[in-house]
Amino acid sequence: MQNESGHLTDKAVVTDILNGNVQAFAVVVKSTEKLVMQIVNKMTSNVDDRKDLVQEIYLKAYRNLASFQFKSKLSTWIANIAYNTTVNFLQKKKIPVTGIEGAIEEISHLNEHPEQETIKAEAVEILHEAIGKLPPLYKTLITLYHLEELSNQEIAVITELPEGTIKSYLYRARKILKDSIEQQYKNQ
Amino acid sequence: MNSNHLSDELLQACLLNELQQDDMVDTHLRFCPDCRKRLEEYRLLFTHIKEVETEPYAFDSTALVMEAVVHYAQKKQKRKALFYWGGLLFLVVIIGSFSIPFIPAVLAVFRSQSLITSLLFTGTAVAVFLFLWTDLKRQYKSKEEQLFKNNLQPKL
Numbered sequence: 001m002q003n004e005s006g007h008l009t010d011k012a013v014v015t016d017i018l019n020g021n022v023q024a025f026a027v028v029v030k031s032t033e034k035l036v037m038q039i040v041n042k043m044t045s046n047v048d049d050r051k052d053l054v055q056e057i058y059l060k061a062y063r064n065l066a067s068f069q070f071k072s073k074l075s076t077w078i079a080n081i082a083y084n085t086t087v088n089f090l091q092k093k094k095i096p097v098t099g100i101e102g103a104i105e106e107i108s109h110l111n112e113h114p115e116q117e118t119i120k121a122e123a124v125e126i127l128h129e130a131i132g133k134l135p136p137l138y139k140t141l142i143t144l145y146h147l148e149e150l151s152n153q154e155i156a157v158i159t160e161l162p163e164g165t166i167k168s169y170l171y172r173a174r175k176i177l178k179d180s181i182e183q184q185y186k187n188q
Numbered sequence: 189m190n191s192n193h194l195s196d197e198l199l200q201a202c203l204l205n206e207l208q209q210d211d212m213v214d215t216h217l218r219f220c221p222d223c224r225k226r227l228e229e230y231r232l233l234f235t236h237i238k239e240v241e242t243e244p245y246a247f248d249s250t251a252l253v254m255e256a257v258v259h260y261a262q263k264k265q266k267r268k269a270l271f272y273w274g275g276l277l278f279l280v281v282i283i284g285s286f287s288i289p290f291i292p293a294v295l296a297v298f299r300s301q302s303l304i305t306s307l308l309f310t311g312t313a314v315a316v317f318l319f320l321w322t323d324l325k326r327q328y329k330s331k332e333e334q335l336f337k338n339n340l341q342p343k344l
């Protein structure tokens with residue numbers, strides 16, 4: 001029941017759960033929580049909201065497990081649920097998911113904080129802050145691509161966006177991030 | 189040297205290996221320090237991005253999720269059991285109430301026969317019932333085994 005990498009296959013775990021072994025769902029949660037938390041954490045900031053979202057996401061996954069078709073990896077399927085649930089949540093709260101103009105403005109002022117001018121700010125730190133200022137969707141795409149190392153194709157399944165759109169969002173986000181670092185060094 | 193510099197999109201694509209081998213790009217990069225510098229900046233960005241720390245979790249998501257999922261599964265199980273036993277009770281009551289008028293008639297059949305005939309009747313009925321019951325159980329068990337075995341074979 002194990003493949004070469006030693007992980008239980010999606011099929012075996014899902015079958016086990018559908019046969020009534022509720023506790024086996026913990027295996028699914030453990031193996032996907034990092035990805036799910038990346039999506040939820042990048043799009044929301046309140047801890048209580050995050051808790052509610054994570055519960056809602058996995059309950060949805062559990063309830064609809066029988067409809068999982070094994071056309072993608074189980075983690076991609078759950079990440080798709082995570083993405084849709086979180087975007088719905090943001091839309092209900094009328095929080096913009098993509099609006100980039102405000103973010104560019106904010107990021108360009110990142111280095112105007114007086115306490116930062118005195119420190120020789122590290123590029124990684126600036127980057128961390130700049131990513132934090134990006135709109136939820138851009139943040140999520142950057143994280144999925146560069147930190148989770150997912151392909152554009154996998155991200156397209158998760159976000160249900162065309163690959164071209166994902167590419168152009170990623171391109172804009174990277175340019176903003178690069179410029180924010182350059183701006184910082186110029187000012188020093 | 190070309191006065192049109194390489195676009196940011198092209199530079200990003202270069203680093204992400206999204207580009208086919210392109211001699212024009214290579215040549216431009218070789219002779220243009222400006223674009224080489226921008227390419228280097230992107231290379232640095234891609235290295236730094238991976239070093240950005242992920243926020244530590246503020247809670248144990250597995251425990252949180254499993255609590256909700258187990259609660260949901262138990263509730264569902266209870267609802268299913270209630271539905272099953274409720275339905276069964278309902279059927280028994282309905283069938284029982286319909287058969288009440290027939291009870292004296294059935295008893296009359298037994299009363300008119302000798303004891304041996306009555307015992308024979310009852311014995312045969314019990315034997316047939318037991319035969320059907322065990323056969324049903326046997327079939328159910330073999331089907332269950334088959335299902336279980338097939339399900340655990342992952343389709344790769």
Ligand SMILES: [Zn+2]
Nearest residue numbers: 193194220223
């Ligand atoms: Zn150039």
